[in-house]
Amino acid sequence: MQPDLSSYVALSAVMFFIGVSGVIVRRNPLIVLMSIELMLNAANLALVAFARAWVNNAGHVFVFLVVTVAAAEAAIGLAIVVAVFRSAKNVDVDEVARLRG
């Protein structure tokens, strides 16, 4: 017996909000980026479940796009972390918030 669509979407929602809480609470930018990856993967799970329910692989193409964007986002985010570390010797989300102008 296959679990129905809403259980997959509920699982995706739980995972998404675990990622949201990580983004809000943590100060380490690497863990913030990992929480963003969690959120993107939760969205992917919902897309795959919907695609399976309607037997329509447009959702799969969407997941492919999200994976691409996640790879680009991880690369750019980590490059920003490295650039901040080079100038400040310290990686803290709260410290970076003071760099204005």
Add this chain to the structure above:
Amino acid sequence: MIAFYLLAIVLIASAIFTVTQKSPVYSVVGLLVNFITLAILYFTLDAEFLGVIQLVVYSGAILMLFVFVIALLSSGIGPFPEGPDRLPRVALPALLSVLAGFGFLAFGVLHAPMASPPLRAGNNLGSVGSANVFGSVGDFGAALFTTQLLPFEITAFVLMVAVVGVVALAGDAVPEPTRGRHLRRRKRAKEREPIVKAGR
């Protein structure tokens, strides 16, 4: 059904592990477990190509990038914040926003008409692994290169922007004093000892 609940428990537990760990290396391990579990879930949803993509791109490439940056930043001094996280300060707004968002989403899932159809069997569903059924490489590739060609090409543009952005951000963007010190140190080292000795 039991497999789904086992996978769901592992998925949520590894996500919580990822978010709550103090050291980012442990977080990467939690994220790895999360991604592998998600790939298995994709296989159970007949998305075999996406399961493989999940393993290769996420567990292989993106997590590797995370591990590499952690190793790069931790090689000298401890760069990561040592103190407590922002939990005491932001606990109430964070809890409120997370609960509000989750409640909104749960309401939508439970009340939307989209949520009612079960995971039904289509006319194109076959066993996982056979060619040209729903979710196979052939099926996915046919959709990607015919009806969804424009998003696929936008993907190429996004990746190119990412490559250019990474090079512009971390390639040679050394701040001026650091670069000057670096060059002076290199000059001094060159004066002190020649790298290639003459006559050899």
